[in-house]
Amino acid sequence: MAAPTNLDDKQTQNALRALPGWSLRGGKLHRDFKFSDFSAAFAFMTRVALAAEKRDHHPEWSNVWNRVSIDLVTHEWNGITERDIALAQVISGLAKDSSSA
Numbered sequence: 001m002a003a004p005t006n007l008d009d010k011q012t013q014n015a016l017r018a019l020p021g022w023s024l025r026g027g028k029l030h031r032d033f034k035f036s037d038f039s040a041a042f043a044f045m046t047r048v049a050l051a052a053e054k055r056d057h058h059p060e061w062s063n064v065w066n067r068v069s070i071d072l073v074t075h076e077w078n079g080i081t082e083r084d085i086a087l088a089q090v091i092s093g094l095a096k097d098s099s100s101a
Contacts, residue, residue: 004081015085028071035066044098
């Protein structure tokens, strides 16, 4: 796998336009998700964990009952890279499949 490179501000903003619901918060890609209940939120997190592990890239996240907050940043590169964008796309697809609000 090739080493990722940090996206500049313009590249990050362009990527965000293609990622509805995602924003830039504290130098990280951020999105909040809401589900019908805890089980739905936890099932979503399980699917995200499997997808992230497969890509050797892992989110920062928190879960309270039916809500999941996710932040993505490539820590070893100290910034947002294509790896973060790609995982955000996958997560968005998983959320759509999970009927998140």
